[in-house]
Amino acid sequence: MKTIRTIAELRRELEGEVEVGLVPTMGALHDGHRSLFRAAREENNLVVASLFVNPAQFDQAADLAAYPRDEDADARVAGECGVDILFAPAGDELYPPGFGTWVDVEDAGAEGASRPGHFRGVATVCVKLFGIVRPVRAYFGQKDAQQAVVVRKLVRDLNLDVHVRVLPTVRDADGLALSSRNVRLDAAERATALALPRALARGREAYAGGGDAVAAARSSLNGLTPDYVEIVELDDVTILASAVRIGDIRLIDNVILKGDLS
Amino acid sequence: MKTIRTIAELRRELEGEVEVGLVPTMGALHDGHRSLFRAAREENNLVVASLFVNPAQFDQAADLAAYPRDEDADARVAGECGVDILFAPAGDELYPPGFGTWVDVEDAGAEGASRPGHFRGVATVCVKLFGIVRPVRAYFGQKDAQQAVVVRKLVRDLNLDVHVRVLPTVRDADGLALSSRNVRLDAAERATALALPRALARGREAYAGGGDAVAAARSSLNGLTPDYVEIVELDDVTILASAVRIGDIRLIDNVILKGDLS
Numbered sequence: 433m434k435t436i437r438t439i440a441e442l443r444r445e446l447e448g449e450v451e452v453g454l455v456p457t458m459g460a461l462h463d464g465h466r467s468l469f470r471a472a473r474e475e476n477n478l479v480v481a482s483l484f485v486n487p488a489q490f491d492q493a494a495d496l497a498a499y500p501r502d503e504d505a506d507a508r509v510a511g512e513c514g515v516d517i518l519f520a521p522a523g524d525e526l527y528p529p530g531f532g533t534w535v536d537v538e539d540a541g542a543e544g545a546s547r548p549g550h551f552r553g554v555a556t557v558c559v560k561l562f563g564i565v566r567p568v569r570a571y572f573g574q575k576d577a578q579q580a581v582v583v584r585k586l587v588r589d590l591n592l593d594v595h596v597r598v599l600p601t602v603r604d605a606d607g608l609a610l611s612s613r614n615v616r617l618d619a620a621e622r623a624t625a626l627a628l629p630r631a632l633a634r635g636r637e638a639y640a641g642g643g644d645a646v647a648a649a650r651s652s653l654n655g656l657t658p659d660y661v662e663i664v665e666l667d668d669v670t671i672l673a674s675a676v677r678i679g680d681i682r683l684i685d686n687v688i689l690k691g692d693l694s
Numbered sequence: 695m696k697t698i699r700t701i702a703e704l705r706r707e708l709e710g711e712v713e714v715g716l717v718p719t720m721g722a723l724h725d726g727h728r729s730l731f732r733a734a735r736e737e738n739n740l741v742v743a744s745l746f747v748n749p750a751q752f753d754q755a756a757d758l759a760a761y762p763r764d765e766d767a768d769a770r771v772a773g774e775c776g777v778d779i780l781f782a783p784a785g786d787e788l789y790p791p792g793f794g795t796w797v798d799v800e801d802a803g804a805e806g807a808s809r810p811g812h813f814r815g816v817a818t819v820c821v822k823l824f825g826i827v828r829p830v831r832a833y834f835g836q837k838d839a840q841q842a843v844v845v846r847k848l849v850r851d852l853n854l855d856v857h858v859r860v861l862p863t864v865r866d867a868d869g870l871a872l873s874s875r876n877v878r879l880d881a882a883e884r885a886t887a888l889a890l891p892r893a894l895a896r897g898r899e900a901y902a903g904g905g906d907a908v909a910a911a912r913s914s915l916n917g918l919t920p921d922y923v924e925i926v927e928l929d930d931v932t933i934l935a936s937a938v939r940i941g942d943i944r945l946i947d948n949v950i951l952k953g954d955l956s
Contacts, residue, residue: 437855443855472828531845532799532800532801532847532849532851533797533798533799533800533817533851533852534797534798534853535795535796535797535798535847536795536796536797536798537794537795537796539794555795556852559821560851560853562850563852563853563854563855566855576955585795586792589793589794589795589822590795590797590818590821590822590825591701591825591826592825593705593825593828598887626915635846637839663813
């Protein structure tokens, strides 16, 4: 695996490649990312993973500062999963002085309302990465379901020629969805956090029985106050999504109510 | 020349093409467009002209309604100038129901401040056309200098792999810059409009003599009240630009103060 830091070098490296898969990441790679890398490896001739903690999508400076970074460990994970090129640019390679073009996706749902500017940052960096890499397929995790909705919407609206693949959430044995932020939870916080996947599972059961998924999930959060609990439509798929805060750590999760992402 | 109305058909037609030039137009084609078509014809293997009166870039409904439309005449002009494909989609082909992704370029200058939302519409439709056509080169006229600045900026910021070519303004014998809106001027209005190129020429003379280009142009507008007179930096080129209104017709023009666009 080759690590590349500049757009110009990456473009040179990709010249003539006809089937490139892109996995955009912010590093702190875990089994969720591994499943994306492996799918990309199976489905494409060449696999690029980007490793960039995108400042434009953080609405809280403290969250950005606390985001875990370990490039050596990430490079090992990516290499083991068959990634060909790790694109790890510095901040000013993607946002040079004078940068001032933003992609805005309307109606980004509760997660958008809850984190002002977040999806503008996500949308802008995705359009940039698609412009640099020109992938045939790009890979996202279902855990960030509303991000996937936003990316699918901008791809359709801006007529970008890339297929957005969304793969199932990977969970630990206790049910917690894998997230780069989980490493910041202590044992007590982690026990508290388990209310989130359990509440979503209750919501899914209620929905299957013809009941109110949102109300059932809300009443099962075990004292956690959610940023939101909402139903999200992702093309043909209906999802129940929620975000909670445990101390200063914000966790999101969701379950499928109807349809199939694959 | 082939006329194509859908994105899907255009994509099929362009599959495998490696060097496509794109000339985005809103029709009502004149000699200014002809110069763009001819440059595109010389420099590319295949030339696509788009013909789309982009509702998203009109800040005034009356201006949109009054915009001249004559597809048969436009198709003749494009065909004579060597255009291979005329892409003339209906409005909802580019803006289907549920459309909601916008490209915003900050600091779009006086023309941006003067027409709220205008450059958002221009930027969005250009990103869409670049996504559909994937041109190597796209062609714009210097008459719309601030539009060219916005397009160059979004191409750089979003890492789109397209070369933005800007060609010199084409003028009638009396000095008026060619514009699709000129057909709406009666003889008296046209005589009044000539103050615009003359004032810009006075500004350029003043600048060459070390004087104040903006003040010289302002004082030579012969009673016309401009929306703005301003100096615009277009990469290495410095331009003196102005917009005036004659009745309900808005005209823009500019001259180069320093540098070379070609």
